[in-house]
Amino acid sequence: MVNRPFTLQLLGPQAIPSRYDHHITRHLSALKNQFHDQDAYHDALNVADMLLYEVFEIRRPELPGELLFGVTVIHPGKVGDEFFMTKGHFHSVLETAELYYCLDGEGVLVMESLEGDWAVEEFYSGSVTFVPPRWAHRSVNTSLDGDLILFFAYPAHAGHDYKSIEEHGFRKLILDGGDTYEIVDNPRWLPPERR
């Protein structure tokens, strides 16, 4: 990899980087056991394995001191009453933070610490959200009208640990409450000491 400065442009309505190395697409089937209404999940999956979100990543060597960055586009929609969302993860190297800059759309970042503390921060055009080290994070598009478009950057050696979220989900679910979203307890979640 050539170690020279460079500039990218974020092009088009979805702010796709003018150059990227990795295009990740995540469909409904990748979020097995995550949506609380499992009947609605399987009904939806029987119709189509819909595209929920895409990540356009600019790759750098996965070394301390480097940064990985790019754009995540979460499409609008729901499974039952639960909005489309990312899988969510802890960083494998827990002591690594992350920054999100919301380019467009409406949503929330659901977070929780290893100890079970939780937070929900709102995304809106121009908002910057700081994810501290040791906090798992999941992005949710709470608008049914358009994409949620997020620029992100994090230490390149962070890695992703999806396992505990795949098993227990996040402590809080984000549901469609009609006029606004609702934050409700996830019945499947277990406190860390009971796992």
Ligand code: PAN
């Ligand atoms: C983001 C996420 C991205 C997709 O770049 O990886 O939004 O979410 P999942 O990785 O949970 O599918 C990030 O937080 N990177 O560390």
Ligand code: ZN
């Ligand atoms: Zn992350």
